[in-house]
Amino acid sequence: MSTMKFTEEHEWIRVExxxxxxxxxxxxxxxLGDVVYVELPAVGKQVEKGxxxxxxxxxxxxxEVYAPVTGSITAANDKLTxxxxxxxxxxxxxxxxxxxxxxKPDELKNLMDEAAYLKFVExxx
Amino acid sequence: MVPFAGYEMPVQxxxxxxxxxxxxxxxxxxxxxxxxxxxRLTGKSGTSPAKALEALVPADIQSLAPGQMRYxxxxxxxxxxxxxxxxxxxxxxxxxVVNASCKEADAAHLRKHLSSSCEIEELSxxxxxxxxxxxxxxxxxxxxxxxxxxxFMSAAFLTVDGISCYVTxxxxxxxxxxxxxxxxxAAERLTRRLLAxxxxxxxGLGARDSLRxxxxxxxxxxxxxxxTTPVEAALTWSIGKRRRSDGGFIxxxxxxxxxxxxxxxxxxxxxxxGRAPVRAHAEIQDADGRRLGEITSGGFGPTANxxxxxxxxxxxxxxxxxxxxxVLRDKPLPAAVVKLPFVPHRYFRG
Numbered sequence: 001m002s003t004m005k006f007t008e009e010h011e012w013i014r015v016e017x018x019x020x021x022x023x024x025x026x027x028x029x030x031x032l033g034d035v036v037y038v039e040l041p042a043v044g045k046q047v048e049k050g051x052x053x054x055x056x057x058x059x060x061x062x063x064e065v066y067a068p069v070t071g072s073i074t075a076a077n078d079k080l081t082x083x084x085x086x087x088x089x090x091x092x093x094x095x096x097x098x099x100x101x102x103x104k105p106d107e108l109k110n111l112m113d114e115a116a117y118l119k120f121v122e123x124x125x
Numbered sequence: 126m127v128p129f130a131g132y133e134m135p136v137q138x139x140x141x142x143x144x145x146x147x148x149x150x151x152x153x154x155x156x157x158x159x160x161x162x163x164x165r166l167t168g169k170s171g172t173s174p175a176k177a178l179e180a181l182v183p184a185d186i187q188s189l190a191p192g193q194m195r196y197x198x199x200x201x202x203x204x205x206x207x208x209x210x211x212x213x214x215x216x217x218x219x220x221x222v223v224n225a226s227c228k229e230a231d232a233a234h235l236r237k238h239l240s241s242s243c244e245i246e247e248l249s250x251x252x253x254x255x256x257x258x259x260x261x262x263x264x265x266x267x268x269x270x271x272x273x274x275x276x277f278m279s280a281a282f283l284t285v286d287g288i289s290c291y292v293t294x295x296x297x298x299x300x301x302x303x304x305x306x307x308x309x310x311a312a313e314r315l316t317r318r319l320l321a322x323x324x325x326x327x328x329g330l331g332a333r334d335s336l337r338x339x340x341x342x343x344x345x346x347x348x349x350x351x352x353t354t355p356v357e358a359a360l361t362w363s364i365g366k367r368r369r370s371d372g373g374f375i376x377x378x379x380x381x382x383x384x385x386x387x388x389x390x391x392x393x394x395x396x397x398x399g400r401a402p403v404r405a406h407a408e409i410q411d412a413d414g415r416r417l418g419e420i421t422s423g424g425f426g427p428t429a430n431x432x433x434x435x436x437x438x439x440x441x442x443x444x445x446x447x448x449x450x451x452v453l454r455d456k457p458l459p460a461a462v463v464k465l466p467f468v469p470h471r472y473f474r475g
Contacts, residue, residue: 033331034143036425037400037432039454055454057402059142059425060331081400 005068005108006117012092013068013100015108022068023096024056024087027121032058035087040076040097047071047100049107054097056087068111071103127330130225132160135329142331146427149298149336150468153258154328155319162228163248163306164235167218172242174219178212181238183355183374185365191216194280194293196363199234204354204379207234209345213280213293220280220291222253222304224345252312257302257336259471260324265292265303267322272303276475286318294473297333299340299466301473338433339426341394341465347405348392348421348435356383357437359392359465390418391443394465395434397451397458402432408452409436409460417442420451429467438462 002016010028013020029035037057047053047067054065076098080086087095102108112120126133137145148154168174175186184197194213198206208227213220223231228247235245256265266273269285272292280293288311296302307315319325334344343349349358354376361384368374372381397403407420423434434451442449445464450457 033137034141036143037402039401057425059146059335059427060136062402062404084400 003108004114005111006114006120007066007068007111008120009066011065011068013108013111015102018102018105019074020069020071020100020102021096022053022098022100024065024091025117026091029088029091029095032056032060032063034059035084038080038084038087038097040080041073043073043076045073046103047073049104065097067100069100069102069104069107071100073098074101075099129330130160132225134160136331137329138327140326142329142335143427145326145328145332146335148326149258149328149332150300150428151258152326153256153260153264153302153322153324154298154332155316155325156255156257156328156333157252157316158255158304159252159309159312160225161253162221162223162225162231163251163253164221164223164228164232165218165244165246165248166221166235166239167244167246169242169244174243175214177239177242178219179368179374181234181375182210182212183364183368183377183380184212185367186212186214186219188365188367189214192279192281194278194295198349198355198360198363199231200355200374200376200380201351202376204356204376204383205351206345206349206353206355206358207231207351209343209349211293211295215280215282220306226346248306250309251306252309253304253306254312254316254319255296255302255304256319256325257296257298257300257328258324259301261300261302262473264319264322264324265305268318274475275473277301277472286315288315290315297340297342298336299342299468299470300336301471334422335424335427338422338424338435339429339466339468340470341435341467343392343435344422353392353437354380354383354388356380356388357390357392387440389440390437391440392421392435392437393443394463394467395420395423395436395449395451395460396463396467397432397434397453397460399458400431401453401458403434403451403453403458403460407436409438410450410452410457411442412448412450414450414457417449426467433467435465
């Protein structure tokens with residue numbers, strides 16, 4: 001059983017047990033445009049909620065991706081190095097960025113569920 | 126849509142920057158560049174407008190035959206570039222195309238220096254569209270067959286789908302193509318007519334920038350400005366031979382001195398190793414970490430299929446092959462000086 005949560009910076013996290021898979025939302029990839037480069041953190045790195053964790057570069061500009069939760073990186077999606085456009089084609093699936101072992105599981109409570117996030121995005125227009 | 130020099134401009138159309146860029150290199154892209162300034166320069170009482178304009182630019186304008194055009198720059202007393210522009214001769218007057226962000230200042234500059242000898246008309250009601258790419262000639266040729274025979278950097282008055290236009294075979298992508306000047310009221314109809322051709326798609330500012338960067342063409346305000354000279358900006362090819370010896374343009378003492386003694390820095394192509402794009406203002410260092418200058422334009426080149434950039438380095442480090450590093454997010458990224466352009470020009474030489 002997994003739960004999916006969202007940040008106001010347009011990251012998603014899908015939590016299974018004590019680990020969360022993280023990526024950027026469909027809205028985020030659409031705003032960025034064609035993604036041409038992704039810089040991912042090394043496995044083992046400690047990340048802190050709300051701090052820069054990765055960089056995604058589109059033809060337009062470079063954007064930071066923030067850690068949705070505090071924890072340590074257990075996996076990085078190397079596929080994005082060779083095929084960064086996967087972020088555009090499948091942002092919620094194959095286009096995932098990293099897996100994080102949750103350091104402070106309580107932080108999830110402060111993130112939005114999908115319905116709240118979709119409402120949040122609607123409010124941006 | 127983004128604000129650009131007082132205009133609302135599209136960064137991209139639904140195809141997206143990457144798709145628009147590749148489409149222009151493969152077929153034909155249409156760019157609305159009506160924001161650019163068009164100025165007509167006519168000599169008063171027998172004065173040659175070409176001779177008059179040479180007081181402000183380093184190109185050889187007097188040798189321009191009717192129907193030819195040339196790239197040049199307005200220079201200041203320090204040899205810096207006030208704007209870069211295209212100058213076409215119709216025989217009895219000159220047609221200038223200048224940057225949108227500089228057009229008022231350029232007109233004032235022309236009036237200040239040339240109003241006694243020339244009529245200076247800002248053609249602000251005229252529109253300008255660019256049609257660029259290997260299939261541009263096929264598309265435009267259906268509406269104006271004479272355009273096919275025009276050579277790169279030539280200009281002609283043509284009737285396109287019944288509209289009187291001033292067409293040049295030129296552009297800002299490194300590809301074959303045209304810029305079409307026409308009365309503003311005709312622009313929407315002709316634009317829609319050209320977009321109805323099977324090869325043609327609309328292209329936004331995003332791809333305009335990536336195309337010109339791959340072609341190694343300077344963007345005013347990024348790669349060239351009042352503090353950079355044509356010699357530093359590697360634009361010496363645009364300085365007329367006669368002008369090098371005779372001077373006679375604003376700042377010619379500085380430019381001529383740099384031509385003989387060399388300039389302290391030079392604009393070069395920079396190719397970062399790996400896949401990470403570097404952007405404007407990133408510091409350029411030598412292999413030991415000493416500052417050499419900075420990136421002035423940079424991004425991802427869709428046709429080059431990798432990061433491409435231009436920037437200024439000390440002249441001693443300007444030869445192709447020189448190893449550099451570029452500081453990206455506080456980390457040095459290895460890079461090399463490369464010969465421009467990143468993507469070969471494919472102009473139609475006739």
